[in-house]
Every structure is written in structure tokens, then in C-alpha cells.
Amino acid sequence: MARKPLSQLRVKAKPALVIFSVLLLGNILWFIAWLIPNGSKDGGKEVVATIDKTEITRQDWMLEMEQHYGRNTLRDMVNDVVMKKAAKKFKIDVKPAEVDLELALMRSTPEEFSNILKNMSIEQLRNKVYTDIMLNKVLTKDIIIDDKEVEAYYEDNKALYEVPTSYRTNLIVVDSKNKAEAALKELQSGSDFSVLARELSIDTNSANLGGDIGFVTVTQKGFDQNLANALDGIKEGNISQAIKMEDGNYGILKVIEVIPGQSFTFKEMKEHVRVELALEQLTQSVAPESFWDEFNVSWFYGETN
Structure with a gap:
């Protein structure tokens, strides 16, 4: 059975990840916006909704949000910091041109790319793509892919790198x-x-x-x-x-x-394809949490991963 082109897999997976991250960011902003005024003793008892004579307080609301979203939101924040520290430790860099390339490849599926932009600004998307590239480079730093395999994949899928x-x-x-x-x-x-x-x-x-x-x-x-x-x-x-x-x-x-449309050469695509091929070799257990012990992570939920 022929292997599905990696770029197609990446393009289809990324919108869901991006939108999920936006929702997480929204939760963080909600927490911040509503927790800041809570300096007073009765801040948690402020009524945020009423249904007939039943009241929902800020404290009720925040507790419910924390139970539903708090763990994932905090994990996302921790992983972002961990990956930045790992990138610095292993001297991994992400150039603006790499982000531009990823965005161009995403535009090759315009309908999905448009759906992403309904949920975030282009600047927010650039930041997310930057983080994703950094994460992928950190996770694949020890995996060696032969240059011939990289070039063969590029030649077999050259049409994917012609962006209209x-x-x-x-x-x-x-x-x-x-x-x-x-x-x-x-x-x-x-x-x-x-x-x-x-x-x-x-x-x-x-x-x-x-x-x-x-x-x-x-x-x-x-x-x-x-x-x-x-x-x-x-x-x-x-x-x-x-x-x-x-x-x-x-x-x-x-x-x-x-x-304007773009055609990407093998030289431009080499590192991108290498990382994508390396990601295929990762097991499901390899994730940002794998670095938590190395960077002494401790968090509200006790166990580290």
C-alpha cells in the first residue's frame, strides 16, 4: 500500500491542533480576565449568572472551568516553556524562512487554511507554526535520515511543493x-x-x-x-x-x-522533509512530556506526566 504524502498528513492534522490551541489560549485569557479582580474577600462570591432565583458565582464557574480545561491548559503552557528550554539547550533554531515555508504549504489547501484564519490572526498562526517546528526539531534531533531517502521522497512528491x-x-x-x-x-x-x-x-x-x-x-x-x-x-x-x-x-x-504561487526546490525543502520523515519513526510515547524530568517540572496536578 502506498504511503500517503507526509505533507498531506501534516496539512490535515495541523488545523485541528491549531484550533485546539486557540481554544486553550481562550481558556487562559478567561481565567486571567476574571481572576484579576478577585483581590477582595468576596470576589469568589460574585454572581456571574442567575436562573430564576438560582445563582452561579464566580467561584462555581472558575472551579467548573478548572475541572474541565485546567489540566490541559496548564500542560500546554508547561510544554511550551519546556520545548523552548530544550531548543536552547540543544542549540536548535527556527528561522523565519522555515515558518514562511510551512505557511506556504498550508496555503496549498486553501479551504483548510481559511478555516484556521477564522479562529486566529496570521501573527498568532506564525507563532504557533514556529512552536510546532521547534517541537518537531527537538523530538527528532537524534534521528538520522539518509540524504538519498530525503531526496527520493522529494522527487516522488514534487507536486506537493508547487503552491498556486x-x-x-x-x-x-x-x-x-x-x-x-x-x-x-x-x-x-x-x-x-x-x-x-x-x-x-x-x-x-x-x-x-x-x-x-x-x-x-x-x-x-x-x-x-x-x-x-x-x-x-x-x-x-x-x-x-x-x-x-x-x-x-x-x-x-x-x-x-x-x-503569489511558489515552487520549492529540494534545497529549500530538504530540512522540512528530513524532519517529517524522522517524525514517522517516532513512537507515540515520544512527546514534550518526555523532557519534563530533564527540566525539573513540577505542577499543580502532582505527577509530572
């Missing part, structure tokens, strides 16, 4: 040409695209996001081909004319950002 031009796009969909032209007039008069998308667009999913459909490419499966064909002719920051879609509706596109 992607367009960060907003969309308004209406059911007639007259409505599309009326919407265009409003936009030309200064109406905000995202506000108009929420008011007029019959594409419910994007309308709820102010028309944001994330990054798309001209060859993306499942994306209306007539809209895709128009993308290349729209300059960054500009709005299209009314475009008749394959289903008979009319779309208006606004291109927010254009990221």
Missing part, C-alpha cells in the same frame, strides 16, 4: 443581475463590502462572516469556476463586476490580498 497563487477574497451572492448591479452601485457610493454582504448575500456561510470566503485559488475544487476565472483579473483591494455563476446566481468579488 492564492487570493484572500470576500464574496456577495445575489439571485439576479439587477440586484448585483444595485449592490455594485452601493459599493461604488462608499458602502462597506462586509456590511453589504451581511445584508444582501444569499450565501449564508460567507454572509455571516461579512462575505469572507478566505483564501481561494483558480483551480480550487468546489469553488464556482466562473468566479475562479475572474480572480486573476482583479487587483488587490479591488472589486469585480457582477459575475454570472454556474448556478445562475450573480457574484461580486473583492480581493483583499494576493499571495
Whole structure:
């Protein structure tokens, strides 16, 4: 049975990990925001919700959150610090170009990449990718992969490293040409695209996001081909004319950002492929917690891992 390309595995796994990390970060922020005012004696008795005459206090709420999310949140924070210390100890560095490469590879699956950006900013994503690369390098530091194996994998999967031009796009969909032209007039008069998308667009999913459909490419499966064909002719920051879609509706596109396509050479991909191949050789037991004893970790939950 042929082995599935590593980059596909990585791209499919990363969004779930990233979104999970965002949720953990959100929990941390909730804890901080609500614990800071608790300097007074009665801080824990503050009522945060009432249901008829039943009250839920801040203390009840925080205890429930800690029980459900506290362990994983703290573990994530500890692992982040441990990995940074391990990287420093073993003199492992992550260059900005490596982060750029990972982000470019993620953009090769624009729909999944767009879903990630619904949950975090590009800067937050860069930080997360940086940490992931550092972790993978630390975990694979003692695994040797022959250069011939790395090059053979690259040659067998070269198509994975051809990343097409992607367009960060907003969309308004209406059911007639007259409505599309009326919407265009409003936009030309200064109406905000995202506000108009929420008011007029019959594409419910994007309308709820102010028309944001994330990054798309001209060859993306499942994306209306007539809209895709128009993308290349729209300059960054500009709005299209009314475009008749394959289903008979009319779309208006606004291109927010254009990221040119890239082709990555073996030299550029060598370290990335080496680490991915090395990760395949790891057992499930190898994780950041494996370094806890080395860095004398102790935490609220007692046992270290």
C-alpha cells in the first residue's frame, strides 16, 4: 500500500491542533480576565449568572472551568516553556524562512487554511507554526535520515511543493443581475463590502462572516469556476463586476490580498522533509512530556506526566 504524502498528513492534522490551541489560549485569557479582580474577600462570591432565583458565582464557574480545561491548559503552557528550554539547550533554531515555508504549504489547501484564519490572526498562526517546528526539531534531533531517502521522497512528491497563487477574497451572492448591479452601485457610493454582504448575500456561510470566503485559488475544487476565472483579473483591494455563476446566481468579488504561487526546490525543502520523515519513526510515547524530568517540572496536578 502506498504511503500517503507526509505533507498531506501534516496539512490535515495541523488545523485541528491549531484550533485546539486557540481554544486553550481562550481558556487562559478567561481565567486571567476574571481572576484579576478577585483581590477582595468576596470576589469568589460574585454572581456571574442567575436562573430564576438560582445563582452561579464566580467561584462555581472558575472551579467548573478548572475541572474541565485546567489540566490541559496548564500542560500546554508547561510544554511550551519546556520545548523552548530544550531548543536552547540543544542549540536548535527556527528561522523565519522555515515558518514562511510551512505557511506556504498550508496555503496549498486553501479551504483548510481559511478555516484556521477564522479562529486566529496570521501573527498568532506564525507563532504557533514556529512552536510546532521547534517541537518537531527537538523530538527528532537524534534521528538520522539518509540524504538519498530525503531526496527520493522529494522527487516522488514534487507536486506537493508547487503552491498556486492564492487570493484572500470576500464574496456577495445575489439571485439576479439587477440586484448585483444595485449592490455594485452601493459599493461604488462608499458602502462597506462586509456590511453589504451581511445584508444582501444569499450565501449564508460567507454572509455571516461579512462575505469572507478566505483564501481561494483558480483551480480550487468546489469553488464556482466562473468566479475562479475572474480572480486573476482583479487587483488587490479591488472589486469585480457582477459575475454570472454556474448556478445562475450573480457574484461580486473583492480581493483583499494576493499571495503569489511558489515552487520549492529540494534545497529549500530538504530540512522540512528530513524532519517529517524522522517524525514517522517516532513512537507515540515520544512527546514534550518526555523532557519534563530533564527540566525539573513540577505542577499543580502532582505527577509530572
